[in-house]
Amino acid sequence: MCRTDINEYLENNRHWVADVLAKDKTYFDQLTSGQQPSALLLGCSDSRVSPSMVLGTNLGELFIHRNIANVVSHTDLNFLSVMQYAVESLGVKDIIVYGHYGCGGIRAAYENNNNGLIDNWLANIKDVIRHHQSELDAIADTDERLNKLVELNVLEQIANIKQTSVYKNALANGNKILLHAWVFDFSTGLVHDLKKKYNITPSIA
Known part of the structure; x- marks a missing residue:
């Protein structure tokens, strides 16, 4: 895949705005009134797995946080703050953990080489490996x-x-939060629901 001239993104933006306004002249007025996303999605930072594009969502539908290998770390105040805002201020009732096959962070953690600073983050995944080593x-x-x-x-x-x-x-506080475990396969473009694959009840994932 060839690299794009950065300035092309600005040109693409202008075309996108023109297309949107041609279909709905009030589109941006609606966005300025606030957001009511349907779900919080925790995805990987990988450039190939854009959640909005893959899931076909519009602006305002997903509250998204991304990091290396979609990790929930209890010391990561960034994600925890995002989650708190999503649940307590935006009233989000669904949280999606959105991984993907071919994840470089997963491979790096498994190969266990010296990668510098990122090894501290990958330790979270190495714990998963240790818990499931025999499997x-x-x-x-x-x-x-x-x-x-x-x-x-x-x-x-x-x-x-x-x-x-x-x-x-x-x-x-009586708020039911449903957790969803999804994996994107960029070799097919399909997103797989792990709760169906592993027969897990929706209350768990």
């Missing part, structure tokens, strides 16, 4: 093993969300 070792094909780790990592982050004060406070 992963039983998979002969490396790509299949890494795909399995992607799925296990998404499910682990769901479990981490359930341990946050934001989630616990929401439940204590």
